[in-house]
Amino acid sequence: MGRILALDYGFKRTGIAVTDEMQIIASGLATVPTKDLMPYLEQYFKAENVELVLVGEPKQMDNTASQSEGVILEFLAKFGEKFPQMQVKRVDERFTSKMAVRTMIDSGLGKKKRRDKALLDEISATIILQTYLYK
Known part of the structure; x- marks a missing residue:
């Protein structure tokens, strides 16, 4: 079995999460x-x-596409050209940012650390991956 990789694609930054090879644990x-x-x-x-x-x-x-969907579709076209053998699936990411902030608060991170957009993107990618795994 191979790993599953999840991307929270953004204009500036992209959060990435991955499973272990048994596809059981999702980690940023x-x-x-x-x-x-x-x-x-x-x-x-x-x-x-x-x-x-x-x-x-x-x-x-x-249920309509958000304004960032066009940029993501451009990325997916380039991704498909570069990695034609790689299987890609889409996962609804509504509320992942809010869930990521809640996760940061629940884990006891201070305000300064919660302002870290890179960490927020990584946690959002992990939530996308968990959504897929635990469906």
């Missing part, structure tokens, strides 16, 4: 500048056996 991996995402993924795919990539699908409350 990193937050990388979005401009550096493709080289990061290329290196990661060379080092680790990844069988599936999940990409958050931002939706409005009425």
Whole structure:
């Protein structure tokens, strides 16, 4: 079995989470500048056996696509060209940021640490991954 990787794709930063090889445990991996995402993924795919990539699908409350969906679709087209063998699935990411903030508060992080957008993106990616795993 290979790992499952989840991406919380953003304009500036992308949060990344990954499972263990048995696909049981979801863990935050990193937050990388979005401009550096493709080289990061290329290196990661060379080092680790990844069988599936999940990409958050931002939706409005009425189930329509959010304004960031166009940028994500552009990324997915480039991703498909670069990694044609990699399976990709989309996961509804509504409320992941709010859930990530709640997770940070519940874990006892102070206000200063909760302002860390990179940590928020990584936790959001982990929530996307957990949503997929525990469905």
